[in-house]
Amino acid sequence: MVRYVAGTDLWGEPLATLRRIQDEVNRAFGDQRAAASSEFPPVNVWRGPDGVIVTAEIPGVKLDAVDLTVHQNTLTIKGTRVPDGEAGPEASHHRRERMYGPFARSIELPFAVDAERVKAQATNGVLSIELPRPESDKPRKIKITQG
Amino acid sequence: MVEMAGGPQVAQRGAETTRNAPVFLPAADIYEDATALYLALEMPGVDPDALGITLDKRVLTVAGRSRPVTPPGYSQTYAEYRDGDYERAFTLSEAIDADGIEAVLTDGVLRLKLPKAQPAPAKTINVKAGG
Numbered sequence: 001m002v003r004y005v006a007g008t009d010l011w012g013e014p015l016a017t018l019r020r021i022q023d024e025v026n027r028a029f030g031d032q033r034a035a036a037s038s039e040f041p042p043v044n045v046w047r048g049p050d051g052v053i054v055t056a057e058i059p060g061v062k063l064d065a066v067d068l069t070v071h072q073n074t075l076t077i078k079g080t081r082v083p084d085g086e087a088g089p090e091a092s093h094h095r096r097e098r099m100y101g102p103f104a105r106s107i108e109l110p111f112a113v114d115a116e117r118v119k120a121q122a123t124n125g126v127l128s129i130e131l132p133r134p135e136s137d138k139p140r141k142i143k144i145t146q147g
Numbered sequence: 148m149v150e151m152a153g154g155p156q157v158a159q160r161g162a163e164t165t166r167n168a169p170v171f172l173p174a175a176d177i178y179e180d181a182t183a184l185y186l187a188l189e190m191p192g193v194d195p196d197a198l199g200i201t202l203d204k205r206v207l208t209v210a211g212r213s214r215p216v217t218p219p220g221y222s223q224t225y226a227e228y229r230d231g232d233y234e235r236a237f238t239l240s241e242a243i244d245a246d247g248i249e250a251v252l253t254d255g256v257l258r259l260k261l262p263k264a265q266p267a268p269a270k271t272i273n274v275k276a277g278g
Contacts, residue, residue, distance in 0.1 A: 059191040084176070098174050126192045
């Protein structure tokens with residue numbers, strides 16, 4: 001059997017071009033972030049001179065319901081997403097796109113962290129964790145003296 | 148029964164944005180009871196001041212703008228999510244009491260309560276006997 005490489009011969013794969021366009025359109029329009037990622041919460045990591053800042057999107061989760069642990073260079077974020085209690089028994093649901101249940105994630109940091117000085121805050125559903133690098137671990141400039 | 152129209156295309160169908168930020172569709176929970184329709188939309192990073200909710204005829208539009216977070220002196224080394232704007236429109240098939248809409252934004256979740264408009268009471272028309 002002769003196989004044609006898609007793109008070089010349209011008769012070989014008559015629908016390849018259409019399928020590719022469809023894929024691209026789906027990708028462009030399916031920008032719904034909740035469905036895209038299986039890992040929760042999604043995190044961003046920022047690195048600076050004094051340490052690392054980890055931000056995570058935790059909509060609907062209160063800061064005191066989040067359990068943070070730091071062990072050496074591993075940060076663990078744990079918690080539970082609880083559904084709203086507003087809906088009464090007679091309420092009927094039309095859409096359920098938000099996800100619920102327990103979550104846990106471990107993030108490996110580029111260096112060991114001073115666990116005593118870790119600070120966390122949450123604003124508008126975005127968790128921000130400041131993880132300072134211990135002073136003893138910071139790179140030091142070495143003075144070179146000529147002998 | 149309230150039917151919801153407004154799929155994933157809605158956010159992109161409109162005109163182009165002037166900001167170079169992606170527009171996301173917030174994940175939504177929608178439910179109703181006998182008196183009201185409830186919506187919960189996930190919009191992390193959006194300030195209450197940067198949020199717009201409009202009800203035009205039967206189209207409810209929610210738009211929020213998130214503030215980009217860049218800690219000063221830090222540079223991003225790893226990214227799983229992007230800051231962006233949120234927009235989503237819903238077509239309601241039932242009349243809503245627009246003055247009674249309640250909106251609360253807590254922990255990045257916008258909760259909307261849309262009370263159903265009371266139907267006009269049935270009116271009896273008296274018929275007078277003609278001459």
